[in-house]
Amino acid sequence: MSARAGALLMGVLLAAYLVLVGWRAVQFVQxxxxxxxxxxxxxxxxxxxxxxxxxxxxxxxVRSQRLVRRLEAEDGPIDLGLSTRPSGRAEDRAAADxxxxxxxxxxxxxxxxxxxxxxxxxxxxxxxDRKRARGAIRRSITLARPTR
Numbered sequence: 001m002s003a004r005a006g007a008l009l010m011g012v013l014l015a016a017y018l019v020l021v022g023w024r025a026v027q028f029v030q031x032x033x034x035x036x037x038x039x040x041x042x043x044x045x046x047x048x049x050x051x052x053x054x055x056x057x058x059x060x061x062v063r064s065q066r067l068v069r070r071l072e073a074e075d076g077p078i079d080l081g082l083s084t085r086p087s088g089r090a091e092d093r094a095a096a097d098x099x100x101x102x103x104x105x106x107x108x109x110x111x112x113x114x115x116x117x118x119x120x121x122x123x124x125x126x127x128x129d130r131k132r133a134r135g136a137i138r139r140s141i142t143l144a145r146p147t148r
Contacts, residue, residue: 007058014054018047060134063141067118070144078119082126089128096127107136114143 021043028040072078081099082090090096103123107116121136 003061007061010054011058014047014051018051021047060138060141064118064121064137067114067137067140067144068122071115071118075115078122080119080123080126084126090126093127096123099123100127112143114140117143 025040025043028036028043031037068078080090080103082096083092084090100120100123103116103120107113107120110116117136117140121133121140124130124133124136
């Protein structure tokens with residue numbers, strides 16, 4: 001199953017969950033009992049937070065894929081200079097850490113270039129640092145947005 005199909009399936013399952021839980025929440029609120037009303041409100045709020053989080057993840061994935069395709073269209077295939085596993089992680093962690101320094105220096109030298117930040121995010125990801133990878137890619141997405 002592709003990542004896109006998996007995300008679509010998760011979205012459909014979340015929508016079904018929201019409908020079912022929403023109906024149960026309304027039933028709780030209609031009882032008029034204070035505890036049941038509190039449970040009903042929680043059942044309405046918590047799935048909405050989950051839906052928001054899912055939306056953010058899907059939006060991040062779509063925008064980052066778009067930027068990777070755009071960078072590949074401009075510069076050709078992205079080569080971090082590392083041999084990678086099927087997961088995208090570097091086979092040699094020491095080599096990934098060494099290559100990472102070059103990408104970090106490039107991003108510091110060009111702080112307003114989305115391409116540098118995207119490459120840095122991909123290097124972070126190859127080195128296994130997902131949190132910093134996402135931060136760098138989010139910055140790349142922000143920098144790539146057209147100014148209004």
